[in-house]
Amino acid sequence: xxxxxxxxxxxxxxxxxxxxxxxxxIVAMQDPDMGMKMRNQRLLITVIPHAMTGHDIIAWLxxxxxxxxxxxxxxxxxxxxxxxxxxxxxxxCLVLRPDESPYRFQVRPLSMSILPTFYNPAIYLAKKxxxxxxxxxxxxxxxxxLLHKRINHTxxxxxxxxxxxxxASKQRRKADRIVLECQExxxxxxNRPPIKYECIEHIKGSSSCLCLQIEACRKALGRNRVxxxxxxxxxxxxxxxxxxxxxxxxxxxxxxxxxxxDTAHWxxxxxxxxxxxxxxxxxxxxxxxxxxxxxxxxxxxxxxxxKEFSAENLYFWQACEDIRHGESSKIVxxxxxxxxxxxxxxxxxxxxxxxxxxxxxxxxxxxPHRFVMDDAQMHIYFLMKKDSYPRYLKSDLYKNMLAKAxxxxxxxxxxxxxxxxxxxxxxxxxxxxxxxxxxxxxAKGAGANSAAGSHx
Amino acid sequence: xxxxxxxKTLYSTSMIFxxxxxxxxxxxxxxxxxxHLKTESETLxxxxxxxxxxxxxxxxxxxxxxxxxxxxxxxxxRRTLKGHGNKVLCMDWCKDKxxxxxxxxxxxxxVWDAFTTNKEHxxxxxxxxxxxxxxxxxxxxxxxxGLDNKCSVYPLSLDKNENLAAKKKSVAMHTNYLSACSxxxxxxxxxxxxxxxTCALWDVxxxxxxxxxxxxxxxxxxLDLAPSETGNTFVSGGCDKKANVWDMRSxxxxxxxxxxxxxxxxxxxxxxxxxxxSGSDDATCRLYDLRADREVAIYSxxxxxxxxxxxxxxxxxxxxxxxxxxxxINVWDVxxxxxxSILFGHENRVSTLRVSPDGTxxxxxxxxxxxxxxx
Numbered sequence: 001x002x003x004x005x006x007x008x009x010x011x012x013x014x015x016x017x018x019x020x021x022x023x024x025x026i027v028a029m030q031d032p033d034m035g036m037k038m039r040n041q042r043l044l045i046t047v048i049p050h051a052m053t054g055h056d057i058i059a060w061l062x063x064x065x066x067x068x069x070x071x072x073x074x075x076x077x078x079x080x081x082x083x084x085x086x087x088x089x090x091x092x093c094l095v096l097r098p099d100e101s102p103y104r105f106q107v108r109p110l111s112m113s114i115l116p117t118f119y120n121p122a123i124y125l126a127k128k129x130x131x132x133x134x135x136x137x138x139x140x141x142x143x144x145x146l147l148h149k150r151i152n153h154t155x156x157x158x159x160x161x162x163x164x165x166x167x168a169s170k171q172r173r174k175a176d177r178i179v180l181e182c183q184e185x186x187x188x189x190x191n192r193p194p195i196k197y198e199c200i201e202h203i204k205g206s207s208s209c210l211c212l213q214i215e216a217c218r219k220a221l222g223r224n225r226v227x228x229x230x231x232x233x234x235x236x237x238x239x240x241x242x243x244x245x246x247x248x249x250x251x252x253x254x255x256x257x258x259x260x261x262d263t264a265h266w267x268x269x270x271x272x273x274x275x276x277x278x279x280x281x282x283x284x285x286x287x288x289x290x291x292x293x294x295x296x297x298x299x300x301x302x303x304x305x306x307k308e309f310s311a312e313n314l315y316f317w318q319a320c321e322d323i324r325h326g327e328s329s330k331i332v333x334x335x336x337x338x339x340x341x342x343x344x345x346x347x348x349x350x351x352x353x354x355x356x357x358x359x360x361x362x363x364x365x366x367x368p369h370r371f372v373m374d375d376a377q378m379h380i381y382f383l384m385k386k387d388s389y390p391r392y393l394k395s396d397l398y399k400n401m402l403a404k405a406x407x408x409x410x411x412x413x414x415x416x417x418x419x420x421x422x423x424x425x426x427x428x429x430x431x432x433x434x435x436x437x438x439x440x441x442x443a444k445g446a447g448a449n450s451a452a453g454s455h456x
Numbered sequence: 457x458x459x460x461x462x463x464k465t466l467y468s469t470s471m472i473f474x475x476x477x478x479x480x481x482x483x484x485x486x487x488x489x490x491x492h493l494k495t496e497s498e499t500l501x502x503x504x505x506x507x508x509x510x511x512x513x514x515x516x517x518x519x520x521x522x523x524x525x526x527x528x529x530x531x532x533x534r535r536t537l538k539g540h541g542n543k544v545l546c547m548d549w550c551k552d553k554x555x556x557x558x559x560x561x562x563x564x565x566x567v568w569d570a571f572t573t574n575k576e577h578x579x580x581x582x583x584x585x586x587x588x589x590x591x592x593x594x595x596x597x598x599x600x601x602g603l604d605n606k607c608s609v610y611p612l613s614l615d616k617n618e619n620l621a622a623k624k625k626s627v628a629m630h631t632n633y634l635s636a637c638s639x640x641x642x643x644x645x646x647x648x649x650x651x652x653x654t655c656a657l658w659d660v661x662x663x664x665x666x667x668x669x670x671x672x673x674x675x676x677x678x679l680d681l682a683p684s685e686t687g688n689t690f691v692s693g694g695c696d697k698k699a700n701v702w703d704m705r706s707x708x709x710x711x712x713x714x715x716x717x718x719x720x721x722x723x724x725x726x727x728x729x730x731x732x733x734s735g736s737d738d739a740t741c742r743l744y745d746l747r748a749d750r751e752v753a754i755y756s757x758x759x760x761x762x763x764x765x766x767x768x769x770x771x772x773x774x775x776x777x778x779x780x781x782x783x784x785i786n787v788w789d790v791x792x793x794x795x796x797s798i799l800f801g802h803e804n805r806v807s808t809l810r811v812s813p814d815g816t817x818x819x820x821x822x823x824x825x826x827x828x829x830x831x
Contacts, residue, residue: 021761235516238726239791256817
């Protein structure tokens with residue numbers, strides 16, 4: 001669905017997809033064996049033939065699609081809303097009532113007014129075909145097969161509509177019937193809509209588009225793939241590992257703020273807390289990315305690296321991230337800083353990169369751009385990931401953190417369940433940022449050198 | 457006088473004849489080349505499907521047989537945010553886990569504290585149909601755009617009297633409507649997708665175009681950034697039924713998937729970054745694995761007839777939430793492929809759905825003018 005089609009309100013792909021599916025449902029409902037049992041329904045004193053009750057519709061949908069009654073009511077309501085079924089009692093109110101109210105199948109539903117080009121002539125020819133038992137004129141036969149090919153996917157619906165219309169017409173007086181038939185025949189004789197080959201779905205086909213596709217296919221053929229069994233096991237493992245951390249699946253401690261109106265969960269898991277929760281510390285062990293993404297985790301890791309005298313790696317990585325995601329105007333300045341602090345021979349925080357990467361990076365620095373540090377950053381990242389990170393997880397520092405971490409008590413259900421807790425507001429991030437900027441401004445004004453504190 | 461009309465008719469008939477001849481002359485070779493290209497494209501596509509199928513030794517639901525099934529799911533509307541005067545089209549969460557920004561058809565963009573349901577900021581855009589909005593990672597700005605073909609960034613001022621529109625910064629410029637936008641890891645860069653068939657990466661400060669992404673054959677409707685270690689890729693979905701994975705650095709399309717039967721309205725990465733889900737007008741959601749390079753699951757049901765407008769995963773990736781055009785939300789078990797629950801509540805189609813950053817709840821926006829928080 002795109003805004004272009006929405007604004008114009010014309011027929012479009014989205015509606016076609018919906019109608020196709022709704023038509024399938026209607027066709028199934030009208031199946032002579034497995035479909036709905038139609039009977040004469042009483043509307044006040046009149047007996048309406050070939051009708052069904054709202055209650056029957058819901059029961060049939062519930063049984064056929066194995067869904068709840070609530071869902072069947074909802075689905076049935078959609079069918080009524082889009083005009084496939086119409087109510088006999090209160091015809092202006094397009095709602096499905098789960099009672100003995102009578103309903104009938106619509107003979108000319110919405111889809112036909114929206115896609116008249118193909119449906120109406122198809123239904124006309126199908127009717128003629130049924131009445132004359134296959135004896136159509138030569139040009140009619142041609143047209144019939146063309147239309148059949150064109151809207152093959154909804155042919156069942158076309159035939160069903162033809163049958164409905166024939167049935168409805170049988171109930172008219174003979175004189176009226178003859179007149180209407182003649183009218184119809186004359187109309188279709190004159191109005192033979194041309195069937196173009198280009199249909200709404202196949203607009204693409206320009207050669208440049210195809211060339212791009214061919215190029216993409218060729219590249220894709222050459223790529224390495226992993227066996228499904230290995231990939232899919234990955235999903236199982238991931239879901240299992242994070243199960244306890246998923247509040248919607250397992251709930252969260254002390255309680256889900258949205259349910260209990262208590263923000264304790266958020267306070268306990270704020271960016272910087274004196275003691276983190278156990279789940280949070282556990283999560284640092286899931287992957288290196290989890291550790292780095294958590295401000296406290298990163299701080300802990302930095303402390304560990306300083307003990308190991310390899311903190312420059314993490315400083316370097318942070319500085320590279322700052323370039324990649326920072327302002328374009330500061331790139332040149334930042335690259336220079338990195339060179340001075342980390343790459344130049346004898347630098348204060350010299351990082352150990354292999355010679356090939358170092359040469360490439362130094363070459364690139366001559367013309368600094370956003371991604372000039374990428375290779376070096378990757379190298380250091382994987383160095384930390386493979387070496388320092390696993391050792392950190394085995395270290396006393398981490399183990400102590402884990403032992404100290406708190407496991408919040410689950411909040412007992414309130415004694416007075418009807419009393420709603422007061423929902424307190426929190427300071428807007430914009431506010432804290434402005435305050436921080438002000439404080440930094442003051443500090444800078446005083447001549448102090450503020451540390452490279454970028455927000456991550 | 458007769459001479460002039462005679463000359464005119466002679467001229468027009470000769471023009472028609474000339475153009476006919478030209479048409480006939482040019483039409484034949486053009487058709488031949490097109491046909492040739494089409495067949496080549498088709499053969500390569502089937503070859504690609506063969507290659508992909510070779511390594512497909514098991515289905516997801518088979519692997520998931522050993523996993524415990526999910527019990528009854530009870531999720532309710534915990535908050536209803538009323539205040540928009542027209543259809544809500546898009547929303548996004550702030551990193552503080554409780555604030556959201558939402559945009560609607562009447563041009564209004566509102567920032568709410570969803571926990572207290574208070575409105576904190578409101579901006580009126582100069583255009584209607586604001587189809588895209590995003591919260592900056594710092595929480596200090598929001599980006600939005602729509603029928604104005606632009607993406608603008610509004611810094612959030614705390615001074616209630618200040619007109620937010622005054623500090624507005626125009627960042628992105630497309631040649632058709634803006635369908636989606638997202639900040640990358642910082643406030644400094646924005647990724648956009650547009651009805652002009654392209655995606656683009658912009659520098660917020662200067663408004664400069666850093667990279668553009670061409671490859672979709674029709675409107676691009678959605679995008680999502682990958683949560684991977686290297687953080688360099690994103691996926692987009694469009695009206696050409698394709699989902700493309702792009703390299704942000706080079707602008708190249710590195711993977712492409714075309715199994716949906718209709719427009720793809722929403723794409724979202726699986727939390728590990730190894731896969732992504734898509735929701736489409738064909739009433740199905742699908743899961744695509746990036747390492748296996750194929751579609752690995754379809755989430756559909758015969759009774760679900762209306763298209764999916766928006767999808768998102770729960771924190772662990774076990775659940776997939778889909779907002780549908782029939783006003784409902786369907787909750788899917790990602791591993792087993794079954795539908796776990798259906799949620800009713802909205803009174804018109806659900807246009808947008810996002811899970812909160814800490815996974816405690818998800819928010820839906822609808823054409824019934826409201827937003828709901830579910831938990």
